[in-house]
Amino acid sequence: MTTTAETGQSSGSKPSDDDAWAKLVPLDTRFSDIEIRCYDMVICSEIKPSSLEKHEWCRITKNLGQSSATIHNKSSDAILVDEAVVPKDGAVDIISGSEIVPGPEEQGYLQYRFTIMPAPESRTQLLQISIDPEHAKCSICLNIWHDVVTAAPCLHNFCNGCFSEWMRRSEEKHKHVLCPQCRTTVQYVGKNHFLKNIQEEILKVDAALRRPVEDIAVLDSSASIQSNLIIGSKRKRRLNMPAPTHEERDSLRLQCPQCGNRNLSGCVLISLYSKEKLSI
Known part of the structure; x- marks a missing residue:
């Protein structure tokens, strides 16, 4: 079983770098994550666990910044986003953690969680401490x-x-x-x-x-x-x-x-842990 995602053909589509900026994580762990690598992407994937066919059911567009996106309902029926009904051709903003059902009800449909990935620079940035x-x-x-x-x-x-x-x-x-x-x-x-x-x-x-x-x-x-x-x-x-x-x-x-020795004048401190002699 594979899950696919196809890039939208909108003139506003703008490819990102090679890293996915977001993904749809199925709550059923038998199914694969859907990585979103473009700023405007049409999602084709399973809608029901019992079906092997993949259907175009939404388009996800990245909003300015890293905190949200807009999901457009491309299916022939309503979908659920955070338990709210989004009608056919409707759109709503989503954030990391939003739960999406590609159908009008939770029962019988796969459920996905939208997750925004950390920016590449924030994933690789390390705190460096300089000390003498x-x-x-x-x-x-x-x-x-x-x-x-x-x-x-x-x-x-x-x-x-x-x-x-x-x-x-x-x-x-x-x-x-x-x-x-x-x-x-x-x-x-x-x-x-x-x-x-x-x-x-x-x-x-x-x-x-x-x-x-x-x-x-x-x-x-x-x-x-x-x-x-x-x-x-x-x-x-x-x-x-x-x-x-x-x-x-x-x-x-x-x-x-x-x-x-109480008289340190001219005393030589011989470290127990070093072979060097240190004059005080």
């Missing part, structure tokens, strides 16, 4: 994020393994966990799936930024953040705690998150 890889680096290990997590409320981003280790060291020695980048008291930290996608795209573009498999294994073994995580004890108790003192902030500010 330097802005996608963890401030602890100074490499591209791996399994990136975001601390709040400051919204700074780190590797899961890096921040998990920082968090463990901080909780052992202090009442508060401060952001290693801005020293704001961290209230919670959780995985950031959006930034993880960006991280993966950066590594696809520049494979040189990838870390060795061994380093990734070390990071993953240190990672403890699996979802949104409240840091500290119960929230009510935390809210009643005093803010960290200047001494506590200074202590954390001067403590190396990797080696624990």
